[in-house]
Amino acid sequence: MTRRTPEFSPLEGRELEAYLGEVRGLVLDEIDRIIPSGTRYEEQLYRPMRAYPFRHAKGMRPALAVAVSRALGGRIEAILPSAAVLELYHNAFLVHDDVEDGSWSRRGLPTLHTEIGTPAAINVGDAMLALCLRPLLDNTKLVGLGPALHVLASIADMARETAEGQALELSWIRHADYDLRDADYIRMVHQKTTWYTFLTPIRIGCVLGGASAELECKLRRWGTLIGAAFQIQDDVLNLEAEEQEYGKEIDGDLWEGKHTLILVHALRLASATERAHALKVLAKPRPPTPAEATEATKSLDEIQAIRALIERTKSIDYARAAARRRVEAAAATLERTLAELGASVHRDFLAGLTTYVLGRSR
C-alpha cells in the first residue's frame, strides 16, 4: 500500500487569525489561573505582571505548540498549561528586554519599567519566571512523568539558549561591534528568537502530541528557517513603523543600535566616511526621549542620516529577499512533513503560518 498524501488548505488571513484568537483566549484563561489574584501583592507585583500578557498580541508561540500537539492527536487540556508557560516566559523576556534596551513602548503602550520603575520591573520578570515552575511540576499529574520532565528540560534549554543569544547581542551593542557577517546575525537570531519562538513550542507540541523523533526533526528544520525569516521580517517592520498606527516605536531598532541584517548590510555597502560616521552615532546611548537628545546621545538628525544610508543601499529590500528565500524553503519542507499527518484545522494552521510570517508586513 502506498502512503496517501491528504490534501490540505493552509489557513489564511481571518481564518488564521481566528485560530490564533481562539487559542489565545484559552491561554489567557490559563495565565489568569497561574498568576495569583486577591493577594496583598496585587498592586506591587501581580497587577503589573498581568500588563504585558493581557495587552494586544498574537500569541503565536502558544498557538504553535497547541497546533503541533493537536495535529498529532494530542488533547487541548494536556498542552494548555505548557502553552501558557511559553507565553509567560516570552512576556518575562519582554519585560527584561525592554529594561535592557531602554525601550519606550511595547504593544502600543508605555513599557512596564517606564510605568512602575526599573527595579520593580526587573522583579516582575523574575516573579514571572518563578511562577512558571509550578504548572510545569503539576504537568507530572496531567501528562505523566516522562513527558512532564521532557517539557521541563525543553524550558531549561530554551531559557539558556535565549540568554546566550541575548548576551551575544548585548555585547555587540556595548562594544558598538557591527563588523558582522550575515551568518553571525543569523546564528544570534537562532538562539535569541528562534529557539523560544519556534523550536521550543515545536518540541513541546511534539512531546505532548507523541511525535516520532523523525517528524520532530523535520518540524525543527522548518522552525529554524521560519524563525530567521520571522526575525528579519520583524526588523523590516520596525523600520517601516511610520506607516503603522500603533505598537511600534518609529526606528526603535536604530535608536537602540540593534543589530539587524538591514543595518549590517547597509554598513557593509557604505563608504568609509559614511561607515565611520554611522558607527560613531550607533556607539552613543539613546536619549530618554527623542526631544531630550544631546551631543552625547543619538539625535533625530543622526538617526535620519542612517535611515537615508539604509535607503540608498537598498538594505530593506535585501533583508526582505533573505526572509523570502527562507520562507520558500520552509514552505517546501513543511509541505512534505505535514503530508504525513491526518487532515485537521491544526495542520492547516501550521501550513498557513509559513506565509503568515511574511504576510505580516501588509
Added chain:
Amino acid sequence: MTRRTPEFSPLEGRELEAYLGEVRGLVLDEIDRIIPSGTRYEEQLYRPMRAYPFRHAKGMRPALAVAVSRALGGRIEAILPSAAVLELYHNAFLVHDDVEDGSWSRRGLPTLHTEIGTPAAINVGDAMLALCLRPLLDNTKLVGLGPALHVLASIADMARETAEGQALELSWIRHADYDLRDADYIRMVHQKTTWYTFLTPIRIGCVLGGASAELECKLRRWGTLIGAAFQIQDDVLNLEAEEQEYGKEIDGDLWEGKHTLILVHALRLASATERAHALKVLAKPRPPTPAEATEATKSLDEIQAIRALIERTKSIDYARAAARRRVEAAAATLERTLAELGASVHRDFLAGLTTYVLGRSR
C-alpha cells in the same frame, strides 16, 4: 526505653568557619560544573556569571542544607547539586538586587552592573536562573523521583516568596513609605530573606535527609526566628561598616532608603520636624557616587543627619536587642530539636549557627 539525649558541643569560631569553608569548596566545584566553560559566550556571559559566586563569601545557605541533610544521615553526593543551586539562586538574586538598589559594591568589589553594564547584568541573572533547572532535573536520577520533584517544588516556592517580599520592599521605597510597624518589617524579611536563606535550605536538607514532618516543622520554627535575627544583624552591620575594612558600603542602606528595623524605629521616635526632613531626604534618589550628589539627590550631609537621628534614638541598640531576643528563642527551640538527632559534626554546626548569626558583628 526512654529516649537518650546525646550531648552536643556547638561549633564555634574557627571550627564553624572550617565547616563552612569545607562545604563551600565542594559547592564551588559543583557550580564550576554547572556553569559552562570553553563556550563562545565566555566573555559575554559565563565569566561575568562566575564573578559573584567565586568572590569571598560564607556560603551559609548551602552549608545549612548540607548540615541538615547530613545530620539526618543523608549522603553528601545527594545534596550537593541542590546546595549548589541554592547558592546560584542566591547569587542571581544578588545580581538583580544590586541593579534594583543601584548598589556600588558587593563583597568588597564593584557590583556586576557597574562592571559590565545594567543590560548584561540583568541577562547574567536570568541565565543563572536558567542554569539551575538542569541540575534539579538531573536530581531525579541522583535522589529518586519523589525527592527530586519535592526539591523542585521548594525552589519554585522560594523564588515566588522572595519576589513577593522584594516587591513589597521596592514598593515601600518607591512611595517613600516608612510608616511601618515592626511587624510589617518582620513579615517582609520573612519572605525576602528568611525564605531562601533558612527555610528552603532546611526544607531541602529535610527532604534529602529523610526527616519526619514533625522534625522539619521544628527546624522551620528555628529558621523563622534565626532568619529575622540574621537580617536585623545584617542591617546593624551595614550601619557599622565604617569600622570594617572591606565588603560593605558605608551607610549603604541609608543611601538606598532601605527599610530596616533601625530606620523605622528612629523615625517613630523622631520629632515631627526631624521626621518630615528625613522623609524628604529618603524620598530622593541616590547619586551615582557620593561625590556626584546634587540638590535632587541624597547628599552626604543629609545621610549624616539621619545617622545622627539614629544615634540619638538608640535605634541600633533597639535592633540589636530585637535580634538577640530571637536568637535566644531560636537557641532554646533548636536545642530540644537537635537532641532528637544522633551526635555528628553536622549537628554541632547547626547548634553553633544560632549564636554565629549574632556573633558576626565582632
